Amino acid sequence: MKIAVCLKQVPDTEAEIKWDIPSGTLKRDGMDSITNPFDEFALEEALLTRENYDGDIVAISMGPDKAADVLRNALALTVNAVQQVSDPAFAGSDTYATAYVLAQAIKKIGDVDVVFAGKQSTDGNTGVVAAELAAILGWSQLTYVAKVRSIDAAGKKIVVERAIEGGNEVVEAKLPAVVSVIKGINEPRLPNLMGIRKAAKVEIPKWNAGDLGVDAGKVGAAGSCTKVVEIAVPPPRGAGEILKGEIEDIANALTDKLIDLKVIK
Amino acid sequence: MANDVWVYIEHKDGAVTPMSFELLGIGKTLADGFGSSVCAFVVGEKADDIAKDAFAYGASKVYAVEGAEYKGFRADAYSKAATSLLDKYKPAVALFRATSQGTDVAAASAALLGFGLCTDTIGLAVDGGKMKMTRAAFGGNYTVSVVNEKAIPQIATVRPKAFAMPEKDASKSGEVVKEAFSVAEADLNTKVLEFIQSATAVNLVEADIIVTGGRGVGNEEGFKLIKELADLLGGAVGASRAAVDSGWIPYEHQVGQTGKTVKPKIYIACGVSGAIQHLAGMRTSDCIVAINKDPDAPIFKAATFGIVGDYKQVVPKLVEKFKGKLGR
Numbered sequence: 001m002k003i004a005v006c007l008k009q010v011p012d013t014e015a016e017i018k019w020d021i022p023s024g025t026l027k028r029d030g031m032d033s034i035t036n037p038f039d040e041f042a043l044e045e046a047l048l049t050r051e052n053y054d055g056d057i058v059a060i061s062m063g064p065d066k067a068a069d070v071l072r073n074a075l076a077l078t079v080n081a082v083q084q085v086s087d088p089a090f091a092g093s094d095t096y097a098t099a100y101v102l103a104q105a106i107k108k109i110g111d112v113d114v115v116f117a118g119k120q121s122t123d124g125n126t127g128v129v130a131a132e133l134a135a136i137l138g139w140s141q142l143t144y145v146a147k148v149r150s151i152d153a154a155g156k157k158i159v160v161e162r163a164i165e166g167g168n169e170v171v172e173a174k175l176p177a178v179v180s181v182i183k184g185i186n187e188p189r190l191p192n193l194m195g196i197r198k199a200a201k202v203e204i205p206k207w208n209a210g211d212l213g214v215d216a217g218k219v220g221a222a223g224s225c226t227k228v229v230e231i232a233v234p235p236p237r238g239a240g241e242i243l244k245g246e247i248e249d250i251a252n253a254l255t256d257k258l259i260d261l262k263v264i265k
Numbered sequence: 266m267a268n269d270v271w272v273y274i275e276h277k278d279g280a281v282t283p284m285s286f287e288l289l290g291i292g293k294t295l296a297d298g299f300g301s302s303v304c305a306f307v308v309g310e311k312a313d314d315i316a317k318d319a320f321a322y323g324a325s326k327v328y329a330v331e332g333a334e335y336k337g338f339r340a341d342a343y344s345k346a347a348t349s350l351l352d353k354y355k356p357a358v359a360l361f362r363a364t365s366q367g368t369d370v371a372a373a374s375a376a377l378l379g380f381g382l383c384t385d386t387i388g389l390a391v392d393g394g395k396m397k398m399t400r401a402a403f404g405g406n407y408t409v410s411v412v413n414e415k416a417i418p419q420i421a422t423v424r425p426k427a428f429a430m431p432e433k434d435a436s437k438s439g440e441v442v443k444e445a446f447s448v449a450e451a452d453l454n455t456k457v458l459e460f461i462q463s464a465t466a467v468n469l470v471e472a473d474i475i476v477t478g479g480r481g482v483g484n485e486e487g488f489k490l491i492k493e494l495a496d497l498l499g500g501a502v503g504a505s506r507a508a509v510d511s512g513w514i515p516y517e518h519q520v521g522q523t524g525k526t527v528k529p530k531i532y533i534a535c536g537v538s539g540a541i542q543h544l545a546g547m548r549t550s551d552c553i554v555a556i557n558k559d560p561d562a563p564i565f566k567a568a569t570f571g572i573v574g575d576y577k578q579v580v581p582k583l584v585e586k587f588k589g590k591l592g593r
Contacts, residue, residue, distance in 0.1 A: 038523070094381035095375075095382065096375060096376060099376060122522055123403065124402075125385065125400075125401075126384045127384060128368060128382065128384055131368070131369055131372035131376070132372050134340075135341075135344060135376035136376050140455055141340040141373060141454070144365050159458070163517065164365040165365060165468055167462040168460070168461040169459075170458040170460070170461065171457055171458065172456045173454050174455075177454075183516055183519075183523055183524075225380045225415040226380075226416075227413075228410070230410035231402075231408070231409050231410075232407065233407060233408075234405065237553075240566075240568040240570060240571050241569070241570055242570075242572075247578055247582055250574075251582035251583050251586045254570055254572065255583060255590055256590075257570060259590060261530065261552060263552075264474065264498050264587075
């Protein structure tokens with residue numbers, strides 16, 4: 001089985017984000033970066049799939065040169081191959097442009113049975129790239145996956161549980177499929193020191209726009225039809241009221257205030 | 266009609282999701298801005314009953330694709346059918362709720378039509394003949410406004426409860442436009458085998474009241490108090506990442522950057538410090554109550570009402586008072 005996993009480098013969720021207003025660019029200098037937390041679950045699911053069914057894993061990351069770090073981390077976790085997808089022309093790609101570039105990369109890799117991706121990134125937060133990727137490829141679109149029940153590469157079939165409103169939907173789908181996973185599907189493992197050392201020496205292969213044969217009019221800020229027109233700091237919430245006094249009085253006052261909102265039925 | 270604003274109506278096996286009518290309200294506001302009409306669109310086995318309700322909530326027309334293959338939700342079938350309608354009638358805007366189904370159909374339809382979309386929007390307005398879509402970014406510390414310059418339609422998913430539900434007027438009616446579009450079973454990729462109802466049936470996103478426990482709750486036992494207050498108020502139980510990662514409560518309860526984004530009318534945070542990742546998931550709640558022992562906890566900066574104290578003392582007191590006042 002050929003397994004692909006999409007990894008995105010994002011600013012550390014602990015880091016303070018600075019935008020350059022009004023130019024609308026992120027001040028990335030000196031910002032710590034990590035693998036998108038949701039993608040760690042996707043990578044672990046790829047590793048588990050290989051353990052359970054055999055196969056090869058290729059990890060893909062689209063992003064600037066620095067994003068090679070997330071692929072090194074994947075190598076340290078023993079993926080079979082990595083592929084960086086990087087070109088200055090890709091900068092500013094919206095969700096469709098991103099999914100289109102990833103689709104081209106997956107087609108170029110060839111013979112992929114299943115693509116794992118995280119449910120969303122913690123920076124862009126759009127949560128739609130995996131679904132768009134599936135639609136562009138014409139592959140099974142399996143989102144919000146909380147459990148992979150079985151994969152039958154020979155029979156071209158996968159069964160998953162999707163965590164949707166009110167419960168889990170069990171879906172059988174044809175392969176190839178794009179599977180986006182939620183937190184809790186597994187417990188991502190950590191790389192060991194030897195893996196990290198080995199990965200540090202590997203040259204990360206890179207494909208650019210020309211290698212992928214992408215239509216330049218469809219990618220990057222120029223090719224994306226969604227454009228950021230304004231970045232603003234939302235108005236702060238009005239100063240709150242700290243209720244002081246004896247607990248009896250505080251509880252009395254608060255319950256009155258909440259009942260007055262006429263929300264409690 | 267060109268320039269119309271379309272609202273996608275969700276259903277589960279034919280049973281309409283009543284909250285999906287809420288977008289007809291903001292849809293009407295946008296349509297007024299464009300000088301056009303707000304319409305609903307549905308993909309399903311039968312659309313007539315759903316259409317009746319859509320008219321009552323303000324849709325002037327309902328566009329529908331019907332067929333046996335659309336009985337239960339399947340991303341590929343629904344997206345192809347929705348795309349056939351959007352491609353034929355070319356409305357200016359198509360709005361979907363940012364639920365699992367809404368997001369799946371919106372994303373796949375946009376991709377099939379060949380352009381991007383804006384997701385989880387919290388603000389929508391007509392600006393210079395286009396729809397300006399505003400969403401929270403980077404933990405809600407910034408809002409980003411986006412326009413879709415070339416796309417027809419401009420597609421957005423909208424955070425549930427971001428806009429008020431319009432008034433219902435059952436006397437209203439309108440025209441149902443049915444388009445024939447079928448997909449052969451052999452061309453479909455997925456088949457739903459079964460649905461496993463969640464034992465706890467948490468629906469944080471739709472809840473009007475959420476009582477959340479954080480690291481300060483201390484253990485699994487502590488969540489019993491949280492649940493008691495939530496149950497008393499008819500609300501849902503939320504949790505911070507720290508509480509979920511400690512194994513005190515399942516992930517489906519998690520609120521925050523790597524959990525659910527919620528916008529209840531009342532959010533009561535117990536023993537939640539208010540890390541930026543948690544605030545990202547709940548800061549747009551209407552009324553936030555914070556209960557925390559640490560007077561310097563960041564949650565107090567976001568709170569409407571704050572109580573500095575141990576939730577183990579405060580929550581039972583609140584339960585007692587609510588029981589008395591609500592007669593429960």
